[in-house]
Amino acid sequence: MKIIIRGEKQPNVTAKDFILKILSLDYVRSGKALAKVMEYAGDAIEALSVDERATMTNMAAEIGGFTGIVAPDDKVVEFLVERRGMKRADAAELIRGLQSDRDAEYAEVIELNAAEIAPMVATPGDPGNGKFIRDLNTPVPVELAYGGTCTAGKNEDMDMYAEVLADALKQGKRVAESVEFYIQFGSQETRKYCMEKGYLDIFQKAGARVIEPSCGACINAGPGVSTRPDQVVVSAQNRNFPGRSGPGQMYLASPLTVAASAVAGYIVEYQPSQAPELAGSRG
Structure with missing residues (x-):
């Protein structure tokens, strides 16, 4: 399933608030997300740091998901270079192709507005x-x-x-x-x-x-x-x-x-x- 969060979040809102909001949704609380892969996407997700994205992928477990993913981007390359000591070319090669297909089909797509999420x-x-x-x-x-x-x-x-x-x-x-x-x-x-x-x-x-x-x-x-x-x-x-x-x-x-x-x-x-x-x- 795909969870898209669009827009600009408030300064006092974090990835933890995003995931607590997702966990409160009827779709999740009713157990429909069990055993699914959670793909987090949208410009509000892209704006998060790698550390913050990790909060959301980690808590896919609380949703009941099989795993949680965010498509890797330049921020991930920078993380691998700065925090893991990889060469830039190797980091870029490592993440190559780790995105969903353009025509991928999802069991469910949920869209949220970041501006409407409060602490x-x-x-x-x-x-x-x-x-x-x-x-x-x-x-x-x-x-x-x-x-x-x-x-x-x-x-x-x-x-x-x-x-x-x-x-x-x-x-x-x-x-x-x-x-x-x-x-x-x-x-x-x-x-x-x-x-x-x-x-x-x-x-x-x-x-x-x-x-x-x-x-x-x-x-x-x-x-x-x-x-x-x-x-x-x-x-x-x-x-x-x-x-x-x-x-x-x-x-x-x-x-x-x-x-x-x-x-x-x-x-x-x-x-x-x-x-x-x-x-x-x-x-």
Whole structure:
């Protein structure tokens, strides 16, 4: 099946919001996407970085798909050259022909407008419980915030956590007193990237705690796992099935939303250049 997203997204909308929107669609929730290959396309997808596209292909599993693909382009060539050390000619040859045929037929074609997608969460129990944050009936206080896993522990995800926390620090704000915020690197490469960018200092000053690369809260292991049934978690991981990451109530969200909510003390949209209003702050 083919999922086409057209148009220009809002600055505070990420690939995670795209995939949470897709997961909330009736076609997906009814199980009709099971065992299908998900091809993501459209100018809104093409505008995403390779790291962001990887969030969507990774979460084809939550859709129930066999796999997820994005037709490789010049951005992929650049990624292979810069991040994997390939020669440009070899990278270009590697991706040659990895596009669908012009006359390819699809079991289903779904089209979405990126401009109509706002920051989202998936409410506790299932990644398909997607809602726009603005449609939550009441404020949702959080005790734990977690950024990491294979969907949200990449270099660009770290850019997002750092952006929000640096924005907060500029306004004299930090992680809320009521929140424990954990950021876990997806790889040693990403940890090194954060060191080189100065993010570790930003994270520390803002009150976030960093965790070494590993499978973590997503598999119910290590910091970021809830310990009580009433404990509310906002997490950038990919799954929030009951018991997946402790007994608590887990909301899935983008890295921007997770960091903004950690600062605010409750689930909020991130507004660039405007640190979220705090429920409290660390001294």
